[in-house]
Amino acid sequence: xxxxxxxxxxxxxxxxxxxxxxxxxxxxxxxxxxxxxxxxxxxxxxxxxxxxxxxxxxxxxxxxxxxxxxxxxxxxxxxxxxxxxxxxxxxxxxxxxxxxxxxxxxxxxxxxxxxxxxxxxxxxxxxxxxxxxxxxxxxxxxxxxxxxxxxxxxxxxxxxxxxxxxxxxxxxxxxxxxxxxxxxxxxxxxxxxxxxxxxxxxxxxxxxxxxxxxxxxxxxxxxxxxxxxxxxxxx
Amino acid sequence: xxxxxxxxxxxxxxxxxxxxxxxxxxxxxxxxxxxxxxxxxxxxxxxxxxxxxxxxxxxxxxxxxxxxxxxxxxxxxxxxxxxxxxxxxxxxxxxxxxxxxxxxxxxxxxxxxxxxxxxxxxxxxxxxxxxxxxxxxxxxxxxxxxxxxxxxxxxxxxxxxxxxxxxxxxxxxxxxxxxxxxxxxxxxxxxxxxxxxxxxxxxxxxxxxxxxxxxxxxxxxxxxxxxxxxxxxxxxxxxxxxxxxxxxxxxxx
Ligand code: HEM
Numbered sequence: 001x002x003x004x005x006x007x008x009x010x011x012x013x014x015x016x017x018x019x020x021x022x023x024x025x026x027x028x029x030x031x032x033x034x035x036x037x038x039x040x041x042x043x044x045x046x047x048x049x050x051x052x053x054x055x056x057x058x059x060x061x062x063x064x065x066x067x068x069x070x071x072x073x074x075x076x077x078x079x080x081x082x083x084x085x086x087x088x089x090x091x092x093x094x095x096x097x098x099x100x101x102x103x104x105x106x107x108x109x110x111x112x113x114x115x116x117x118x119x120x121x122x123x124x125x126x127x128x129x130x131x132x133x134x135x136x137x138x139x140x141x142x143x144x145x146x147x148x149x150x151x152x153x154x155x156x157x158x159x160x161x162x163x164x165x166x167x168x169x170x171x172x173x174x175x176x177x178x179x180x181x182x183x184x185x186x187x188x189x190x191x192x193x194x195x196x197x198x199x200x201x202x203x204x205x206x207x208x209x210x211x212x213x214x215x216x217x218x219x220x221x222x223x224x225x226x227x228x229x230x231x232x233x234x235x
Numbered sequence: 236x237x238x239x240x241x242x243x244x245x246x247x248x249x250x251x252x253x254x255x256x257x258x259x260x261x262x263x264x265x266x267x268x269x270x271x272x273x274x275x276x277x278x279x280x281x282x283x284x285x286x287x288x289x290x291x292x293x294x295x296x297x298x299x300x301x302x303x304x305x306x307x308x309x310x311x312x313x314x315x316x317x318x319x320x321x322x323x324x325x326x327x328x329x330x331x332x333x334x335x336x337x338x339x340x341x342x343x344x345x346x347x348x349x350x351x352x353x354x355x356x357x358x359x360x361x362x363x364x365x366x367x368x369x370x371x372x373x374x375x376x377x378x379x380x381x382x383x384x385x386x387x388x389x390x391x392x393x394x395x396x397x398x399x400x401x402x403x404x405x406x407x408x409x410x411x412x413x414x415x416x417x418x419x420x421x422x423x424x425x426x427x428x429x430x431x432x433x434x435x436x437x438x439x440x441x442x443x444x445x446x447x448x449x450x451x452x453x454x455x456x457x458x459x460x461x462x463x464x465x466x467x468x469x470x471x472x473x474x475x476x477x478x479x480x481x482x483x484x485x486x487x488x
Contacts, residue, residue: 013278043341050403051403061394
């Protein structure tokens with residue numbers, strides 16, 4: 001008897017041929033696309049490396065340009081080291097912080113609204129920073145629209161101020177204090193359901209993520225360079 | 236079945252390779268998968284939900300396919316490339332102008348690398364949106380994040396190898412950030428606490444020098460062609476194995 005005639009409906013299908021044929025089609029489409037791309041566009045190759053001739057702008061590979069873009073707003077130890085470390089650790093912790101069972105194994109939005117919003121927000125931020133860094137930054141990392149001419153120099157002048165110590169400390173205490181308290185107050189039972197360790201870690205990660213946006217806004221709108229200055233490091 | 240086909244499928248050679256009968260029966264469909272080394276990454280049967288294109292968009296599978304393309308084209312490129320300052324750039328030029336199919340080989344390797352990074356990002360987004368990291372799949376998500384990091388590192392180390400202005404300065408700015416690591420980077424906060432200088436910090440460890448030079452080129456080459464692909468292969472195998480051990484492609488309970 002032919003296998004295809006005998007239908008047992010247990011919610012499962014044979015891998016051969018139902019899955020294998022789809023994989024084959026996907027591979028054929030991907031190969032065609034890749035081959036077309038490789039025939040139409042050449043991988044870049046500039047002149048030989050010269051340590052004495054600085055490229056301006058010198059851009060990191062595109063997937064790291066988002067971090068390079070953050071250098072405008074943060075010191076290198078934050079933009080280049082601390083933020084990526086927190087992102088990786090945060091991503092790894094994610095399944096242990098999200099304790100809700102709802103929506104496992106299917107697309108859903110309503111029942112997991114906060115989680116989806118946080119994650120998609122972070123993901124979108126990653127992409128937007130890459131796009132800005134890759135396409136809108138010219139010589140000396142100045143902002144250029146695509147139609148603007150890079151040979152027209154932009155003035156690097158910016159008058160930036162730091163927050164005073166008290167204001168900076170107050171700002172941070174307010175941001176994190178309200179940030180940690182608010183979700184527990186607004187959403188009854190959240191703290192108990194998650195447990196203190198999970199709650200604090202999850203909220204800290206979310207606050208740090210939005211903190212990056214807060215810092216960007218402070219810089220762009222209020223011309224603030226550092227929120228907190230200390231003899232050892234600045235934030 | 237025609238007589239000739241029967242002759243082939245019942246020959247000793249055929250049966251030594253495939254180990255089961257050719258006719259289309261449920262038993263043989265299962266055997267096709269489980270008695271084939273490559274297909275047995277799959278279970279014999281999958282949940283109908285997991286078969287829907289919309290559920291995975293085949294993103295994980297395509298990321299893996301890009302890894303295979305990278306391995307094949309990468310090995311071919313290794314025949315023509317020497318990782319020294321004298322030859323690296325010259326070899327790239329020769330690849331472009333002298334080697335038969337050189338440009339297409341290089342282009343495939345470069346564009347598939349970009350595609351792999353884009354696909355792995357989208358795969359992660361898909362896994363998140365379908366809630367597929369929830370129990371019992373938490374740990375496979377962690378392995379996935381490791382694979383994401385390995386993918387980025389593979390791409391980054393390969394970026395230096397052409398030894399042109401683009402790659403040199405990209406790696407220079409990229410690794411400069413590493414020098415800003417707190418405590419163990421010569422430009423990071425608190426570096427004096429451990430007596431860290433430019434010639435003994437993490438950046439030096441990565442570059443084998445205080446600047447991007449011949450040691451960095453060799454280190455990146457070895458990382459790119461040996462260590463990172465091996466590490467990625469191990470994590471990939473564990474990743475695939477876990478997909479099955481965790482109950483196959485996720486579906487609502
Ligand atoms: C080199 C990178 C990677 C490769 C080649 C890869 C490959 C795959 C494949 C082939 C599957 C089967 C389902 C599918 O095709 O979507 C899968 C599932 C899965 N992947 Fe990945 N993956 C990679 C990176 C990641 C990353 C970055 C994450 C998350 C951060 C991740 C998390 C998962 C999880 C949790 C599953 C199970 C999903 C389910 O059951 O629906 N993987 N992966």
